[in-house]
Amino acid sequence: MDYAILKQFDQVSVYVRQVAEIADKNKGAFGFLSSSVYEQMASKGQLWVAINNSNELKGYLMFGGTMPTLKVFQIYACPSVKGQGVGKRLISALKNHAREKHYHSISARVASDLPANNFWEQVGFSIYQQVKGGHTTKRTINIRGHSLEDNDLLSGLTNESTGIEPIGPVLERPVYALDLNLLLDVFKARPGYKKVVKIMQVGFQGGFSICVTPEFKKELERQSASYSDDPVLRLAAVFPEVSTDADVTSIAEPLRDIVFPLRTSTRKSAQNDESDLIHLAYCISAGIGGFITREKALLRACNDIKDKYGVLILSPDELVLDDGIALNIEVPLNTDFSFSISNVTEEIKGFLCGYTTPSAITKLLDTSSPVRESVNVYEARLDDRLFGVYFFHKPTKGTSSALAALYIDENCPQSVAAIDHFLETALRYKSGFPYRLDLYVGKGQDLTEETLRKKGFFRSGDHFVKIIINQFLDAKNWERFYKDIKLFCGLSIPEKLPSKKELINTGVCITDKNNRVEAFSWFKFESLIGPRFILNPDRGCILVPIRENYANGLIGNVTNQLSLLSSHEQALLLEKAYFRSPSKASLFKKGGIVAFYVSGYKSIQEIIGFSRITYSDVISIDEATIKVDRQGVLSRDDLTSLADKNGKLHVFTFDNFLEFDRRISFSRAKELGLISKANLVSPERINLDQLKVLIRETFDE
Structure with missing residues (x-):
């Protein structure tokens, strides 16, 4: 018998209740999820159903995840079609979908005691890890995966097939903006609020970055107009606010036809629709990874938005779906x-x-x-x-x-x-x-x-x-x-x-x-x-002063030679962020070389090593908190002290830190003509000849 796979929400929606009932009867395999989760996933086009010629449901697949890995949450084939390849057909369709969307792999969590492991072996998902399951079942969970990449020598060497360079640092932590209703879920203890708490926990502990849009606070202020002191508004101030110089209204307008194609701008809840579009426009303009919401219209438009603008629309249930393992929200936050x-x-x-x-x-x-x-x-x-x-x-x-x-x-x-x-x-x-x-x-x-x-x-x-x-x-x-x-x-x-x-x-x-x-x-x-680089004509270098205490946190313990650093417990970052006033920001270009001079009262006053600039921009304090979270962010007070009167500061990120074999003192650098009479209180550029002198003085080559 032939089977059709339905993927679009308008086709799948009539089967959502039936899917939820099937899953509820199979809690031993799937865990328990509310029916709203299945509706949200269907809205996103991530709940597919297999039907026969009589339009009867014979199987379903629910999946999610973010780049580079798709995750299978549930797959089911009815007993009446056992051995007829319904499950294989669903997985085959998912593999094709993942390839088209440029995912690297697909993963699935399967309890080790389930017969379903035989199915996963047959469809090419091998076990690559085992983890402990929930406290209730005390199961062992097989983490299975299927790679979608070619395994040749050069595979994966390039980052963007289109050749477009990212506008931010090379390394990024996922950044997600929160919808206002999620914060209200927590405040009012509405169904599903524990998932939102979990998202905030993971965000605060560094799993990803959380922010809000300016529309978030405006929307909250509209709802709080009758309150002199709204605790939710106070809580909202904790989250950094993404900003953009673009006209978000002009971005939001074409989104209307994608998100609300059948709604007029004069309907009763038009203001809520407009607010949703503005939220999304900010996410698109600021280039952040995604928007977390339960708004069904936004979830239904997720694929179109991702394809056209590169922004994910995520349900909180999708982001922390955990195979039924209870969420423990009483564990204290600990980032140590x-x-x-x-x-x-x-x-x-x-x-x-x-x-x-x-x-x-x-x-x-x-x-x-x-x-x-x-x-x-x-x-x-x-x-x-x-x-x-x-x-x-x-x-x-x-x-x-x-x-x-x-x-x-x-x-x-x-x-x-x-x-x-x-x-x-x-x-x-x-x-x-x-x-x-x-x-x-x-x-x-x-x-x-x-x-x-x-x-x-x-x-x-x-x-x-x-x-x-x-x-x-x-x-x-x-x-x-x-x-x-x-x-x-x-x-x-x-x-x-x-x-x-x-x-x-x-x-x-x-x-x-x-x-x-x-x-x-x-x-x-x-x-x-890297960390070496090419020396060619016009290749210069920027000497950058850095305070010793700042250098210790950013590069490592600079008082002693860094070759001993591997025995220290201090965390090292592959890509680091340096914050300064906006003056001379134009000196810093992506790919440029900097040499750090550790300065300050009673400090070592030495030039200690090279690094490569990976990103440079003049941005706001909130942007700095969001954009370079993976690279290490100073406290808000420190950032404020560096910002100009407009609240702007210069940030550049750097990688490939290469410590000199022999550090060069300030006085020796002056003798060699590497430092001007200004005594290096601000960045100074040196030319190729001076750079070669610095290399000869500091490396055994």
């Missing part, structure tokens, strides 16, 4: 977590049992292994719970390679910070020779993989590779680099250093073993070779 060097303990071995570890890593953990002593083991803990482990086997000159592995529980709110810390630790390791870093990660670690790609790692088979060089590239040593990259990973680059015009207009072309050619922009190519 630590990193430390460890031995391979039984606890670490138990943690790794939840992952599929390749033989190359298993051998490193063997206590009888002859290379075991040269392996560093680091762990990450939150409230004394182990949630991440990083292994690093130091490179040897004989093999010109290093081996590492990173396993992170990405369900932990602090997983992003741990990923950044461990990768920054890896990139700060110094050797006196170039080498290839082979890094293994756990299957399903999509946040980790996304970060790796953006930081210049590329996939090679079942792991990721980074080329670590020990020289700044110029016309003289380019040939050596050309041979190294061919030797290390079989990639070919031009035999001569491209000219500045070639770098600007084409970049660097890389050819893989299958003769597939990929052009990398200057910026992306320097991500591959």
